[in-house]
Amino acid sequence: MSDGLFDMPGAGPGAPDFAAPDQAARPGDTRAPLAVRMRPAALDEVVGQQHLLGPGSPLRRLVEGSGAASVLLYGPPGTGKTTLASLISHATGRRFEALSALSAGVKEVRAVIDVARRRLTAGEQTVLFIDEVHRFSKTQQDALLAAVENRIVLLVGATTENPSFSVVAPLLSRSLVLQLHSLTGDDIRTVLTRALADPRGLDEQFTVTDEAIDHIVRIAGGDARRALTALEASAESSLDGAIDLDLVAASVDKAAVRYDRAGDQHYDVISAFIKSIRGSDVDAALHYLARMLTAGEDPRFIARRLMVHASEDIGMADPSALQTATAAAQVVQLVGLPEARLALAQATIHLATAPKSGAVVAAIGAAMADVAAGKAGAVPPHLRDGHYSGAAALGNAQGYRYPHDDPDGVLAQQYPPDELVGVDYYHPTDHGNERTVGPRVSTLRRIIRGLRSPNGRSRP
Numbered sequence: 001m002s003d004g005l006f007d008m009p010g011a012g013p014g015a016p017d018f019a020a021p022d023q024a025a026r027p028g029d030t031r032a033p034l035a036v037r038m039r040p041a042a043l044d045e046v047v048g049q050q051h052l053l054g055p056g057s058p059l060r061r062l063v064e065g066s067g068a069a070s071v072l073l074y075g076p077p078g079t080g081k082t083t084l085a086s087l088i089s090h091a092t093g094r095r096f097e098a099l100s101a102l103s104a105g106v107k108e109v110r111a112v113i114d115v116a117r118r119r120l121t122a123g124e125q126t127v128l129f130i131d132e133v134h135r136f137s138k139t140q141q142d143a144l145l146a147a148v149e150n151r152i153v154l155l156v157g158a159t160t161e162n163p164s165f166s167v168v169a170p171l172l173s174r175s176l177v178l179q180l181h182s183l184t185g186d187d188i189r190t191v192l193t194r195a196l197a198d199p200r201g202l203d204e205q206f207t208v209t210d211e212a213i214d215h216i217v218r219i220a221g222g223d224a225r226r227a228l229t230a231l232e233a234s235a236e237s238s239l240d241g242a243i244d245l246d247l248v249a250a251s252v253d254k255a256a257v258r259y260d261r262a263g264d265q266h267y268d269v270i271s272a273f274i275k276s277i278r279g280s281d282v283d284a285a286l287h288y289l290a291r292m293l294t295a296g297e298d299p300r301f302i303a304r305r306l307m308v309h310a311s312e313d314i315g316m317a318d319p320s321a322l323q324t325a326t327a328a329a330q331v332v333q334l335v336g337l338p339e340a341r342l343a344l345a346q347a348t349i350h351l352a353t354a355p356k357s358g359a360v361v362a363a364i365g366a367a368m369a370d371v372a373a374g375k376a377g378a379v380p381p382h383l384r385d386g387h388y389s390g391a392a393a394l395g396n397a398q399g400y401r402y403p404h405d406d407p408d409g410v411l412a413q414q415y416p417p418d419e420l421v422g423v424d425y426y427h428p429t430d431h432g433n434e435r436t437v438g439p440r441v442s443t444l445r446r447i448i449r450g451l452r453s454p455n456g457r458s459r460p
Helices: 058-063 081-088 106-121 138-142 145-149 169-173 185-197 210-220 224-237 245-251 264-278 282-295 299-317 320-334 340-353 359-372 434-448
Strands: 071-074 094-100 125-131 153-159 176-179
Touching (some): 058 071, 058 176, 106 125, 106 153, 145 169, 210 224, 264 282, 264 299, 282 299, 282 340, 299 340, 299 434
Parallel strands (some): 094 125
């Protein structure tokens, strides 16, 4: 690896056999980024992830050199995936090979496996670390299967995306999936405090105010690497060894946003967005909208979800909601960002504050369930097409009553197939517009089914 991320402080003769170029920054080198220099050299230095590092846990056994199962380390950036991989590299009696899915192909994977197979005959096991494993194609992942299953290599894969979405099922079933959590605010403070005091870090050369630390914690978003980068940038800007809130704010101008457009954060945030609209929490809905826009989500995707939601959770309780959502989608298409964010926000506010009804979803769901169950009888003869020669001889379109010939525009007539006469699919709520639609639907059904005349008199 050319960036020195897998080199450990004080690496000696027993270090892994992958070599960084001489010019690469090493953790023990002051040229290395602060986040690299402060990478834990021992398990006891790892901050957070205690749910995975308890005594006897698979990850602890792996780091200590006694584990035998391949693992997929899944979690946000800056939570320790690379750190744990570098600690595993020093597990007793194991050789360590590192590949990045950004640059390695099937050829490189097979070459590592061939070397590992030869080592295994000499009793030496190989740990294969693959960073960004979710970026491997299906073919590249398949190339690992036999080696993982036969334990020719012990695979340690790191991914910021949910393996359920990005790793092929056979490889997933052969590995332990261990989820790393974002670091807490206290965890980040521990990391910063250690970096300020440790000789590998800033070595007590700077003083930092509590407000500055709090600001770094806030903008880090649970990412230790980002926190250390912000601290380092602030230290480089300090002229007198003092770091205060203004200096940090001037050095780092934007908070981290936990979001990935192809993985679980993508699905989690859009799910929270829709559920907040459904729950009529306009403020939460706007938060998630802002989160998606800030992270670079495709605005067309957001607009599509708003259009679906307008019918799915509002429907006839406020028919104008669909019009607003559709108009917002047109603004996205015709105007684009950043201005289109206003239309998306307007649509979000409209939908979140609108009365809610699931009657549309229930209606089409019930109708489709009946069709799927075989309840799709013959179209009544009087409703069939009569615009061809011979239709009348078949009885098609005979006896059809034209509603506009009736003064009230509605009359008694059978429309559904025989086996569905009298079946109600649409059940309006008493929310919003459906409060007036409901009685009208009941009246129309009674007229159409011959139970009531248009003038209001019940039929015998």
